């Protein structure tokens with residue numbers, strides 16, 4: 123198994139896993155999420171529970187210790203987790219992007235080396251593509267991996283590395299000779315700094331964020347870090363194929379973001395439904411003012427459309443074929459809809475929505491990340507438009 127579709131998962135088993143996680147979200151995540159998020163504190167207990175459920179290996183094939191779930195089930199799990207605490211969906215995202223890169227583009231020896239520890243969550247991974255001047259414009263990245271004997275020596279500054287401090291494995295995109303972008307799988311010590319015995323150092327600096335808190339996103343400095351040549355993803359055949367591998371795995375990342383957006387939108391919608399039936403003005407619940415009920419009808423309709431698009435993209439990805447247009451459409455639509463629903467929910471909450479007493483302010487702060495991360499809405503439109511021209515070309 124490498125590039126093909128995952129084996130079919132018994133629908134009853136998939137439902138049971140999703141229901142178990144949904145119950146845990148109701149009982150343990152929702153009551154505690156705002157506390158962690160407002161304090162910007164890493165939710166260790168929740169992450170340990172996700173490990174116990176096997177979620178760090180949920181889409182890693184069974185032969186490497188994962189659960190081997192299909193990506194539709196993955197999207198349903200991410201929705202459930204994110205309606206409780208969106209940052210938890212991010213803990214899984216970069217980890218599974220890197221795992222998927224290794225599954226799809228690694229050699230058999232590399233799969234055996236890294237996937238079992240990734241599958242259990244014993245080691246967590248971060249994905250490091252972006253830099254200060256290379257976000258949308260990925261090809262202009264400057265981090266360099268220079269060959270030296272049996273090693274590569276890495277120098278440069280990466281930006282926006284989510285999970286970057288606590289991760290023990292980095293999926294790092296760097297320029298190799300002739301400006302070819304290659305991917306390296308680097309083992310590191312979790313923590314703010316690390317000096318490998320082979321030489322060099324890695325230091326991280328935390329970035330303060332509007333939302334998506336409780337989970338670190340860091341700037342990462344690589345100073346003469348020596349990495350064995352065998353750590354190039356795909357070994358020497360992987361030379362120059364790093365961006366290709368990253369963009370392929372980002373299809374999964376975009377499905378994750380779409381599912382996170384659906385989760386937050388659902389939480390915002392459900393909070394508004396609850397509030398609208400309790401809050402009274404002019405002698406009746408605000409739900410009985412038709413303008414509010416119609417807002418909620420619109421929110422519910424958009425939420426349902428977003429979920430269907432997300433699931434449709436996950437099904438396409440499950441077929442093991444290129445799904446960048448579907449993943450891009452789902453990411454674009456779900457994130458923009460989530461932003462609308464979060465704002466509408468805040469409006470329905472009136473002044474209370476603007477306070478930290480109610481979680482809607484967290485949903486409102488969290489949704490812009492889904493518009494920006496894994497490629498902005500504008501970049502999704504570029505991806506979609508390119509595919510449309512190929513599909514409908516008239517010359």
Ligand SMILES: Cc1cc2nc3c(=O)[nH]c(=O)nc-3n(C[C@H](O)[C@H](O)[C@H](O)COP(=O)(O)OP(=O)(O)OC[C@H]3O[C@@H](n4cnc5c(N)ncnc54)[C@H](O)[C@@H]3O)c2cc1C
Pocket residue numbers: 216249250251252254255256257258259281282283284285331334339491494495496497498499500501
């Ligand atoms: C909280 C957070 C976590 C992140 N985590 C990670 C991570 O773990 N790993 C990682 O590698 N990256 C990560 N990122 C980076 C993220 O993917 C980038 O921020 C994103 O791709 C946008 O890049 P940029 O910030 O450089 O914006 P820019 O590329 O500078 O874009 C600025 C604006 O210009 C627009 N724009 C750019 N080019 C075009 C164009 N050709 N046509 C039209 N409009 C255009 C953009 O849409 C945007 O509106 C994270 C970002 C954030 C905020």
